[in-house]
Amino acid sequence: MTDSHGNTNNLSPAERLKLDSRFLRGSIAQGLAARHTGAISEDDGKLLKFHGSYQQDDRDVREERRQQKLEPDYSFMVRVRLPGGVLSPRQWLELDALSRYGNAGLRITTRQTFQYHGVRKEDMRDLVGGINAIGLSTLAACGDVVRTIVCSVNPQISSGHAEVYRWSVKLMEYLAPKTAAYRELWIDRLEQTSDGAHDAEPLLGATYLPRKFKIGFAIPPYNDVDVFTQDLGLIAVLDAQHRLLGFNVAAGGGMGATAGDPATYARLADVIGFVPPEHLLETCWHLVAVQRDFGDRNERKHARLKYTLDDRGLAWFRDELQSRLPFAFEPPRPYRFEHNGDRFGWIEGDDGKWHLTLRIPSGRLRDVPSHARQSGMREIARMHQGDLRMTCNQNVIVANVAPQEKAAIEALVRRYGLNDHERASGVRLNAISCVALPTCGLAMAEAERYLPRVLEQFEQLLARHGLQDEPIHFRLSGCPNGCARPYGGEIALVGRAVGKYDLRLGADHVGQRLNSVYRENVDEQAILAALDEVLARFAAERQPGERFGDFVVRAAIVTPPANRPALTF
Ligand code: SRM
Ligand code: SF4
Numbered sequence: 001m002t003d004s005h006g007n008t009n010n011l012s013p014a015e016r017l018k019l020d021s022r023f024l025r026g027s028i029a030q031g032l033a034a035r036h037t038g039a040i041s042e043d044d045g046k047l048l049k050f051h052g053s054y055q056q057d058d059r060d061v062r063e064e065r066r067q068q069k070l071e072p073d074y075s076f077m078v079r080v081r082l083p084g085g086v087l088s089p090r091q092w093l094e095l096d097a098l099s100r101y102g103n104a105g106l107r108i109t110t111r112q113t114f115q116y117h118g119v120r121k122e123d124m125r126d127l128v129g130g131i132n133a134i135g136l137s138t139l140a141a142c143g144d145v146v147r148t149i150v151c152s153v154n155p156q157i158s159s160g161h162a163e164v165y166r167w168s169v170k171l172m173e174y175l176a177p178k179t180a181a182y183r184e185l186w187i188d189r190l191e192q193t194s195d196g197a198h199d200a201e202p203l204l205g206a207t208y209l210p211r212k213f214k215i216g217f218a219i220p221p222y223n224d225v226d227v228f229t230q231d232l233g234l235i236a237v238l239d240a241q242h243r244l245l246g247f248n249v250a251a252g253g254g255m256g257a258t259a260g261d262p263a264t265y266a267r268l269a270d271v272i273g274f275v276p277p278e279h280l281l282e283t284c285w286h287l288v289a290v291q292r293d294f295g296d297r298n299e300r301k302h303a304r305l306k307y308t309l310d311d312r313g314l315a316w317f318r319d320e321l322q323s324r325l326p327f328a329f330e331p332p333r334p335y336r337f338e339h340n341g342d343r344f345g346w347i348e349g350d351d352g353k354w355h356l357t358l359r360i361p362s363g364r365l366r367d368v369p370s371h372a373r374q375s376g377m378r379e380i381a382r383m384h385q386g387d388l389r390m391t392c393n394q395n396v397i398v399a400n401v402a403p404q405e406k407a408a409i410e411a412l413v414r415r416y417g418l419n420d421h422e423r424a425s426g427v428r429l430n431a432i433s434c435v436a437l438p439t440c441g442l443a444m445a446e447a448e449r450y451l452p453r454v455l456e457q458f459e460q461l462l463a464r465h466g467l468q469d470e471p472i473h474f475r476l477s478g479c480p481n482g483c484a485r486p487y488g489g490e491i492a493l494v495g496r497a498v499g500k501y502d503l504r505l506g507a508d509h510v511g512q513r514l515n516s517v518y519r520e521n522v523d524e525q526a527i528l529a530a531l532d533e534v535l536a537r538f539a540a541e542r543q544p545g546e547r548f549g550d551f552v553v554r555a556a557i558v559t560p561p562a563n564r565p566a567l568t569f
Helices: 012-018 028-033 042-050 059-066 089-101 121-133 158-175 180-189 278-292 304-311 314-324 372-383 403-415 451-464 524-541 548-554
Strands: 053-056 074-079 104-106 116-117 215-218 232-238 246-249 272-274 346-349 353-359 387-390 396-401 431-433 472-478 493-498 500-505 517-520
Touching: 012 042, 028 042, 028 121, 028 180, 042 451, 042 500, 059 403, 059 472, 074 121, 089 104, 089 116, 089 353, 089 387, 089 451, 116 121, 121 180, 121 548, 158 215, 158 246, 158 278, 180 403, 246 278, 278 304, 278 314, 278 346, 304 314, 304 431, 304 500, 353 403, 396 403, 396 451, 451 472, 451 524, 493 517, 500 524
Parallel strands: 215 232, 431 472, 472 493
Antiparallel strands: 053 074, 074 116, 104 116, 232 246, 246 272, 346 353, 353 396, 387 396, 493 500, 500 517
């Protein structure tokens, strides 16, 4: 077999593994069947990502088990591929029931889908099979492929949303891997997979993409998907009647960075052109293919589209893409974003249906003594006639509620304590955090488990300065990989070591300016002291209506990074 360039020599180990995997089969089937260990081999673990799962171990007990000479407490994280984040109530109920295979309920991710944690090897096929049985998949939820495509939930403009959402689903199908390995492993549950001789990946090739590739659709004025952080961002252009005219195309976004390695960085995408809907699929196909052909396959830290684009230049990229398209790429159309957060509570859509956005802290739906959010959402799904939508800020929208259904849903929201949004402070409503410890193998510090405490501390500070209602966007990541898109937070903490974070300030609240480091690798006391000073100045010196992120830039408390997409065209 050859890779997408026809080469077989000098491949990096990661590329060689993909090439030799017989289109993502490896020995996963045998690894799942082996009962002497809770793990699978390292190579199969890498291939398993393409199937939507990561092998993990409980880091809380790692040392204890090592001392007891036990193998780590292995389990698997399983991620659902859910373009656009929309579920029917029936699908919700089934995904909820499938959480019996994990140990941590349902976890809404920052890419508007669900993850399960703590799944044992022997339950993997039942879980993944169950997800497929309701018309969903996990294929390409992780791995060097086009991942779950996200889409603005934008419930107000119901007709516009419906059309753009349909495009996100269509594009996902169009760009998804075609290997039969997935079916053999999870649906047919073969003990011995085939040799893959009949497989072909017309777009991705036998070595797939150099790295993960993320796509998001935004529907202005809402940028809830953080469209400029995507490798490929698609900004819907609607006319006054909310009819879809096409999409502005933005390329080269990404958040991931490695601590202490300045060659890696967060970057916002550049808007490079406009395509009408009929050219969308072909344009995206070729754009992905440019990255397939020119992305760095030697150094994985340097393999995202943003580096291809910076190394070769925006003009080169546009020309290369244009040379593959049979039609002329049009100049970008005007757009304007107002917000990249969620709007909580009830909103009426343009078709008279209602939509209720509920705050789900860190996206975690699990019953605990203080609240029963998972049960509450289950009860809502049992009676709801519309659909349920996840947001990229880890929240849920009970969408398309008929007016006569509203009161019953409201009663369930109250009964199960899902009405956080009515009481929460501005910063709490706009806070997101990644999973981090104990499951994430890359975490350097706590995130999800630290969020409640850090929010309490922030709230005390904000109250001291009379800023308790200030809707400051706060993002918390357990390491610089940036899964909570921390570089887009007005305030952000990025984990560097246990109890130590970089304090970053100064992103805007529309997703068009990244923040900068204000204090590096500091503990909670130093974070709170630094914030106390800055918030005091904000309270005293802000201009009317000025947002916190804008203030710290205007007051030269931080200097924002140079890369910034045009605010409007
Ligand atoms: Fe992420 C790796 C969790 C969104 C950038 N991410 C991981 C892994 C799989 C750790 C690993 O490789 O071993 C984490 C699993 C933790 C766990 O226990 O569940 C993980 N990422 C998540 C989620 C669940 C965070 C959350 O709390 O919601 C999000 C799942 C999204 C999804 O449904 O697909 C998640 N990750 C993101 C985002 C945000 C986004 O896409 O909008 C980013 C930044 C955007 C980007 O990709 O640039 C992100 N994750 C990364 C990176 C850095 C990639 C890079 O270019 O350097 C890694 C590390 C890697 O790939 O090597 C990573
Ligand atoms: Fe893990 Fe780091 Fe991603 Fe948080 S940001 S989930 S700690 S990889």
